[in-house]
Amino acid sequence: DQQVKQNSPSLSVQEGRISILNCDYTNSMFDYFLWYKKYPAEGPTFLISISSIKDKNEDGRFTVFLNKSAKHLSLHIVPSQPGDSAVYFCAARTGGFKTIFGAGTRLFVKA
């Protein structure tokens, strides 16, 4: 039962352009959403989050948008940099301790 889905295994973007990573979820009880970034041989690192009562959260080059009616969230990176190349995980919580992750999207930013 995949409650958090990232349907694009990979994404390739030119440096300086926008990267848009998408995530869909099925559980309407999720109240908090997070994005993590993972480099090879490292653990996931928290990037940005959004509460279910918001529709947008911005932190520098990173913006997360939440569309509750569509059960969809997206991460925008503007402008994209080669150092952003990593695997990005979308994750969700239901108010408890359990964090449910998507399968990840590998982002390649070409110089």
Add this chain to the structure above:
Amino acid sequence: ETGVTQSPTHLIKTRGQQVTLRCSSQSGHNTVSWYQQALGQGPQFIFQYYREEENGRGNFPPRFSGLQFPNYSSELNVNALELDDSALYLCASSLGKGAGTDTQYFGPGTRLTVL
């Protein structure tokens, strides 16, 4: 730097054996969560310990067990290893119970291969 460390980095076991993986949480963090990440998948929640007591469990059988110690270290034990247990095992520590805005800090993981 997150301050969460895990050992060993890599491990090879055979089916039916038992394994213990170790994690050292960030100082002051009362909660440790363990995740299994199979190839091509996202991390899957195994269980969480808060102040040395199990605080919740994902959909994993009882042969997956854990311990948390007062010195912010913890263990994941897996008995009767199966081939499907081959995965990257991640631990994550947090101040609170990992809900809401509580940030989890992940270690680099232990890569377990079961032959």
